[in-house]
Amino acid sequence: MTRRFGRRVVLEPTDLDVGTGEVVALGGPNGAGKSTLLAILAGALRPTGGTVAAPAKLGWMPQRPALYGRLTPRENLELFARLAGLADVGDAVARALAEVGLDVEERHAADLSVGNQQRLNLAIGLLGEPSVLLLDEPTASLDARRRGGLWELVARVRGAGGGVLFATHNLDEARRVADRLLVLEEGRLVYQGPPAGYREEPAPKPNAHEHKDGA
Amino acid sequence: MRAIRLLLGKDVRLLRRSPALAGALVVYPLVVALLVGLVVRYAGERPRVALVAPEGLPSVIVVGKQTFDLQQLFAGAKEVKLVRMPAAQADHQLASGQVLAILTVPRGFTSDLRGLERSPKLILRTTRGGLSTRVVEKLRSFVYSTNLDLQKAYIQANLAAVDLLLRGGGGTIGQTRFSLLGVRRARAELAALARSPDPAVASRAKKLGTFMGQLTGAVGQVGTFLRATANPIQLVHVEQGGRSWILSAQVQAYALALALAFVAVLLGAGAIVAEREENVLGRLVGGLAGFGRLVAEKIAFVTLVAAGLGLLLALVFGLIVELGHVSGGQPWQRVPLLLAGLLLAAAAFGAFGVLVGALAREAGTATLFAFLVALPLTLVSLVPKGTAPVVAWIGALFPFGHAVHAFTVALYDTHPAGLFARECAWLAALAVGYGLAARVAARRLL
Numbered sequence: 001m002t003r004r005f006g007r008r009v010v011l012e013p014t015d016l017d018v019g020t021g022e023v024v025a026l027g028g029p030n031g032a033g034k035s036t037l038l039a040i041l042a043g044a045l046r047p048t049g050g051t052v053a054a055p056a057k058l059g060w061m062p063q064r065p066a067l068y069g070r071l072t073p074r075e076n077l078e079l080f081a082r083l084a085g086l087a088d089v090g091d092a093v094a095r096a097l098a099e100v101g102l103d104v105e106e107r108h109a110a111d112l113s114v115g116n117q118q119r120l121n122l123a124i125g126l127l128g129e130p131s132v133l134l135l136d137e138p139t140a141s142l143d144a145r146r147r148g149g150l151w152e153l154v155a156r157v158r159g160a161g162g163g164v165l166f167a168t169h170n171l172d173e174a175r176r177v178a179d180r181l182l183v184l185e186e187g188r189l190v191y192q193g194p195p196a197g198y199r200e201e202p203a204p205k206p207n208a209h210e211h212k213d214g215a
Numbered sequence: 216m217r218a219i220r221l222l223l224g225k226d227v228r229l230l231r232r233s234p235a236l237a238g239a240l241v242v243y244p245l246v247v248a249l250l251v252g253l254v255v256r257y258a259g260e261r262p263r264v265a266l267v268a269p270e271g272l273p274s275v276i277v278v279g280k281q282t283f284d285l286q287q288l289f290a291g292a293k294e295v296k297l298v299r300m301p302a303a304q305a306d307h308q309l310a311s312g313q314v315l316a317i318l319t320v321p322r323g324f325t326s327d328l329r330g331l332e333r334s335p336k337l338i339l340r341t342t343r344g345g346l347s348t349r350v351v352e353k354l355r356s357f358v359y360s361t362n363l364d365l366q367k368a369y370i371q372a373n374l375a376a377v378d379l380l381l382r383g384g385g386g387t388i389g390q391t392r393f394s395l396l397g398v399r400r401a402r403a404e405l406a407a408l409a410r411s412p413d414p415a416v417a418s419r420a421k422k423l424g425t426f427m428g429q430l431t432g433a434v435g436q437v438g439t440f441l442r443a444t445a446n447p448i449q450l451v452h453v454e455q456g457g458r459s460w461i462l463s464a465q466v467q468a469y470a471l472a473l474a475l476a477f478v479a480v481l482l483g484a485g486a487i488v489a490e491r492e493e494n495v496l497g498r499l500v501g502g503l504a505g506f507g508r509l510v511a512e513k514i515a516f517v518t519l520v521a522a523g524l525g526l527l528l529a530l531v532f533g534l535i536v537e538l539g540h541v542s543g544g545q546p547w548q549r550v551p552l553l554l555a556g557l558l559l560a561a562a563a564f565g566a567f568g569v570l571v572g573a574l575a576r577e578a579g580t581a582t583l584f585a586f587l588v589a590l591p592l593t594l595v596s597l598v599p600k601g602t603a604p605v606v607a608w609i610g611a612l613f614p615f616g617h618a619v620h621a622f623t624v625a626l627y628d629t630h631p632a633g634l635f636a637r638e639c640a641w642l643a644a645l646a647v648g649y650g651l652a653a654r655v656a657a658r659r660l661l
Contacts, residue, residue, distance in 0.1 A: 044497030045661060060501065066494040068225065070232050082221050083503040124498070 001050030003036055003187075010036045012187045013050070018132065018163040023154055025174030025195060026167040028184035034167040035063055037184065038134045041165070059130030063137045063167070065121040069110030073102055073120045076109055080124050096123040099153060101146075114141045122150070133157055135166035139173065151177050171198070218504035222512040223519070226486060230520065240478060240524055245531065262350045263313070265305035266297040268320040276329055281368040285325075288361060294353040309342065316341040316350045328365070370441050377437045398434060402427040467532050468622035471525050472560065473593065476615055479521040479561050480589045483568020484581040486513045487653070491660045492578055506657040510569055514650055517565030518558055525557040526550075529626075549626050552635065556621040559642040563614035566649035573656035617641040 003011040011033045018024050026034050039045040041052055042060035067076045077093040086092045097103070100119040109120055118141040125133065133154070139147045154164050154177060168174055174181050175195040183191035183198060191198050230237055272285045289297050297318065300308070308314040319338040327335035337358065341350055379386045383397020396404075405427055408420035490496050490509065500506055533547055571588060575581035596616035598606045610616050621638035624631045 039497055042497065043501035058502075060498065062494065062497055064494050066498045068229070068493055068495065070229050071225070075228075079221060079225055080498065080503065083218055083499070085217070 001040060001047035001052060003033075003040060003045065004048045010187050011040070011047075011184075012189075014184075014189045016182060016189070016192070018165050020131075020161050020163055021158050022180065023158050023164045023166070023178050024180045024182060025178035026165060026182050026184065027169070027171055027174055027198075028190075029169075031186075032184040033187040034184055035136050038062075038136050038165070038167055042134050055131050057128055057130040058132045058134065059125040059127070060134045061122045061125035061136060061138055063140070065109075065117040067109050067117070067120055067124060070108050072106060073097070073109055073112070073123070076120060077123060077127065081127050084128055086128050092127050092129075095129070096126045099123065099126050101149065115143065115146065118142060119146065126153075131162045133162065133164045133166075135164065137167055137169070139168070139170070171195070218508045219512040219515060222499075222504060222509070223516055226512070226516045227519070240482075240520065241527065243474065243478060243524075245528065261292075261294065261296040262315045262353055264295045264297055264350060264354070265308055265314040265317045266299045266320070267302045267305050267317055268299070268324075269302065270322050270325075272320060273325050276325055281371060283364070283368070288364075292357050294357040294360075295350065309340065312342075316354070318354065373441055374437070377434055381431065381434055398427060398431050402431065465623065467529070467626065468619045470532075471528055471557070471622050472615055472618040474528055475521050475525050475557070475560050475618060476564050476589055476593055478524055479517050479564030480568035480571065480585045481582060482520060483513060483517045483565040483570075484572035484575065484585040485568075485578065486516055487569045487572035487657065487660070488576065488578045488581045491576065496660055500661070507654050510573075510650060510654045510657055513569045514562055514565045514646070514653075517568060518561040521561035521565060522554070522557040525561065526554055529553055529557075549631075552625040552631065553622060556618070556625045556635065556639060556642075559639050559646065560614055560618035560621065562646040563618070563642045563649065566646045566653055567614065570649050570653040570656055573653050573659055576659055611641075612645070614642055614645050617645070 001011065001015075002009070002013045014037065016024075026037065028034055036045065038060070039062070040047050041054060042058065042062075043052070043054065044060070044062075068079070071079065074093060074097070077096055078089055081089045081092045100123045102116060102119050102123060109117060112120065118138075122135070122138065125135070135154075138150055142150060154166070157164055166178075171181075178195050181191065181193065181195040181198050182189060266289060272289065274286050275282050275284050277283075295316075295318075298314065302317075302319070305314065305317045309317050317340045319340070321336060321338060324335045324337070327333055339351065339354055376386065379395055379397070381398050383395045383400045385392070385394045402424060405420045405424040409417050409424055411417045411420065487510070490499065496509075499509060504512070529550065533550070567589075568585060571585045572581045575584040592610070592613040593615045595606055596610035596613050596619075598610055617638045621635055621642065624635045624638065628634065
């Protein structure tokens with residue numbers, strides 16, 4: 001698939017697949033095209049070229065919480081569950097809340113902490129028990145305990161035969177959790193393989209001239 | 216439909232949870248109604264016109280046997296506000312727009328009026344275009360009503376002359392003094408001559424006597440003919456209890472359309488942009504509800520809210536009419552018809568607002584954009600077709616003018632069906648057109 005915004009190429013022609021029972025990490029610097037790739041896979045963006053074959057049960061957790069701030073967490077979950085046409089809304093909402101351990105149901109989502117908003121964001125993505133999970137920087141606002149809980153969840157999805165593709169800046173996290181690593185740079189797929197096999201380029205040193213000017 | 220229903224329920228719930236916005240949506244149309252009323256009131260005010268009389272106006276003149284206070288006549292003009300001033304000042308004020316016209320009472324006007332020999336003339340000067348037509352109409356009306364009073368005086372004077380012709384004696388017509396034998400006395404003289412021993416004289420006197428009899432009958436009818444020919448058509452004005460200006464049909468229709476225009480356009484723009492601000496668009500269009508359903512839901516939401524507010528406004532007007540015991544109009548019987556118009560107008564305005572929001576993308580920009588676009592398009596809709604056809608056609612592509620016509624017709628026309636259906640068809644077409652454009656533009660929101 002490929003994606004352009006006007007003349008700007010955000011994602012160069014990229015082929016990838018996520019298999020069953022596989023956890024794939026998507027690495028790369030800011031602006032590399034990771035969120036765009038996940039949004040295309042989630043169906044939120046159309047690819048400019050190419051196709052996406054996604055399973056019917058697909059869950060997406062965008063980087064910025066995608067929820068209604070003036071609804072409570074339960075109302076958010078019920079709305080998205082109904083929109084998704086889930087048969088037993090009450091049961092689906094209860095399961096999603098239990099998965100993320102969120103129990104602040106009476107407050108509006110906008111009044112929750114950033115971490116709890118992110119957990120609600122994840123809970124919405126988990127509605128209907130999807131077989132493939134797309135997670136965009138899922139641990140960015142979570143404390144260490146919640147991060148542990150998230151990776152346990154990812155392991156459960158993998159154990160149940162599902163697939164997980166998550167975007168991250170943290171290569172240590174990718175090496176620890178993922179079966180495979182994809183690295184994007186300026187919209188190009190520059191690495192695809194085992195996480196341990198990828199050696200990150202050292203960060204460029206400040207330009208001597210700039211340094212001198214700055215001093 | 217399920218997705219539209221669910222999102223609609225969500226939007227109504229969110230609106231209920233924003234008491235400031237909900238309150239503003241109720242207060243706004245009422246404030247707009249009042250402001251529009253104040254603005255439209257200007258239409259009922261008298262235009263200011265300079266009155267120039269180089270030789271001055273005599274306070275009292277006598278026409279026939281009736282007296283006229285000319286100064287009072289001009290000062291009491293209901294149609295225009297006449298302000299006495301010198302010619303130079305009047306020229307300056309006309310050029311600067313402080314007066315809309317100059318009415319000059321030329322030299323000789325008073326003597327012409329007294330003399331009954333030729334029509335005295337008033338000279339009216341206006342600028343071209345603008346409000347000049349209105350001023351001319353107002354002054355025509357003033358001259359017409361003044362002429363009516365003067366005609367009565369002229370007729371009285373003429374009838375007195377006719378009476379003198381019949382009875383004989385001394386009198387004046389205009390400034391001419393004279394003495395007459397009179398038709399009746401002439402008949403009596405001829406009757407005496409008809410008894411003359413000379414048969415030829417008696418025969419000729421008899422013929423003349425017969426003619427004098429016919430003349431007496433004809434002259435007797437002159438008064439009736441004079442009154443009839445002076446005013447072939449008379450306008451009889453009967454005043455009765457009716458609506459005051461603030462409740463007039465036009466003000467009510469304008470207030471409804473204005474309130475709807477601003478509420479629906481702003482709400483439509485804000486509602487679609489809010490989905491982007493909440494970052495939920497990706498989730499929705501990723502399989503839960505496509506752009507088409509999302510745009511349709513926003514239009515439905517705005518239609519529901521704006522039409523509800525319009526109905527509230529109409530009901531408030533109706534209540535004031537009832538409580539004030541004001542006659543005229545049919546506020547209750549026509550509410551169902553008005554509601555149909557309100558729904559279509561709200562849908563058209565709402566679709567336009569959603570299009571504005573989709574193009575603007577951000578809440579602040581959308582609000583500003585909605586104001587900037589809605590205001591001139593509302594004013595453009597008020598331009599009559601004959602004035603500037605191109606501008607009028609541009610206005611026709613905005614729902615405001617159609618909404619005003621539909622509301623006026625729905626509330627007050629005796630047979631509203633045809634015109635109401637035409638305006639509703641326009642509104643429906645605009646709603647569909649703007650809705651489709653909004654559907655295309657909505658992709659920009661991602």
